[in-house]
Amino acid sequence: MGPEPLWTGYRHREIDAAGWMTFWRLDPREQSFALTDWVGVPDRPGHRLWSRAATPAGVRAAWQTSAATVSLEIRAELDIYSLIAPVDFLVDGVLHARRPVEAGEQRITVELPPGPVRLEIWLPQAGAIGVRAVLFDGEAEPQPPVGPRWIAYGSSITQCTGAFGPSETWPALVAREHGWDLIALGFAGECHLDPIAARTIRDTPARLISLCLGINIYGGETFSGRTLPGQVESFLATVRDGHPHTPIVVITPLQAPNVEGKPNALGLTLDDVRACVELGARALGDPELQLIDGRTVLSIEEAQALYVDDLHPGPEGYRLIGERLAPLLTLPL
Template identity: 45%
Template sequence: MTDDVIIAPQADSEIWRGAVAWEERDGRARAWRLLPERAARAHAPELVRHATMAAGVRALVTTDASEARLELDFEHDADARLDVLLDGELYRRVEVTSGLTDLRVPLPDGEHDLAIWLPQVGQSWVGPLTLVGASTAAPTPPAAPRWTTYGSSITQCSAADGPSETWPAVAARALGWDLTCLGFGGQCHLDPIAASTIAAVPADVVSMCLGINIYGGATFSPRTFAAHASAFVERVRAAHPDATLVVITPIASPARETTPNAVDFTLEQMREDLRSVVDVLQAEGDANLHLVDGLSLLGLDEVHLLPDALHPDGEGYRLMGERVALAMGALTGAAPATVR
């Protein structure tokens, strides 16, 4: 016997993954990637706005449905994309514009692993996922380990070809990890709400891509940056005593490498400060804290992949994802697969 299976996006769903919480409105829900109860205390409206964008949020279900349906009320000032994957491969990429999209995707016969990745930018208010004619609709076995990654627009990846091809998505898919993406365009400033959220989300691996927004915003100076970065890492370690923690330094940005910002800071200095933070904490006994040099992920000889000399293009994000998977896999003993 077959019937339609309806799966609402909500916090306790084993099918909807990657959201910290969900907010309901008129029968639809919007994902939060920071703790909503702390939003007023963030004192950062742009950070909160980015926290309600669905980067890394997806539905993962094993089903024999004949069709998948999803209503999406999308709000953004530019077009975006939604990705449908079947058995790990891109099956359909849907262009999404502001307004209501009624997604209807016919599925082939038999049982398949279905993944629907929401746009990584804009406001996505989604209705329940409807699986038409399904006799099976089980959560795709959750990937392990659980991975939280924190960063800037370079982690949110608005210029990726699709939401399943951001570098965190590429790396998570290659490693078979359960991703929570805390990438916030222009908003990676070691905010307390970010530390509290990372602390609250169960994780086996936590990576933190630090520096580029702090350079751009002159948030911290050479006098204060290392101390605040250390305090942030220490807060994460206190919440996740057994997790693998990884600090990732900024990728290449030629105009910022040796050019001082408003507080006389350069990216070269930031990388050295982050290395010092990790060295000190390792020397004090944190053997499961590691550093990944951002230049090994996208270097100065690859600036053709940075159209604005800051953000990677689609090819750059895919390459970053592959390299992050190799680096993180080496640190954790995981062997990445090829992402299709």
């Protein structure tokens, strides 16, 4: 066995009898009904939220090592989108190897350059993933996370299942550029201002918090024009209770060329949702809260060229989002 990794980016770790670890980005112990009441009912939002929470987007570990090889014991199952993302191995901050992950149990071995080097392993941002061991054929010293912590909450566009790999989601790219300790709370289809998400952010120490709000609410018809501003205000108030002076950045939905101007079943267009999110955010009168209009992140023309469907960027789109948001997401001096 190798040295015990210092995995980071998760809320709760569960280990089964065979030693397989599941990294939960929300803690299922804090909401006991979530894993039982809706099992077998895959169209219920709560069930999907917890399957997303068990996907280790942004979960990673680092070592200082002079070993010649590293091996990762990993187990994977397809998520409900029939996806399993790869594993990324970074050496001294640069992508060294990207390895596909197949369904089932497997050992992935990667040769390393002459050391000592800093190795990071980023776990897949899509798929039902378990990890059992990280093995080295030489010395390896686990390294704690470094840099100020940033929490990024959002939808599939924050989980970035379609990115090239887990180290190239837009939150990962921003965090790596700034040297931040990322907590990635992107939940595909499940950014619905759930209280468990608000409490998790409230109770997790952070120097910066960003919240991409609205696209799932539009598509899922979660709230009306009457209820959405209040829900945003309530969510932000809960977050602020645990972070009295932490900068909070609220990002409204990015451009969605084939959806813009189309009312959902509750009569809200995406622009209506943007306005409601902004209204709820401004209701706090919070001087440490910043708003970013998502329409300014990508132009309509860029979205048309880079999206793989009506809503989701492809890998190059996620890279561009990271480039655009990196200078806007900053810590106070």
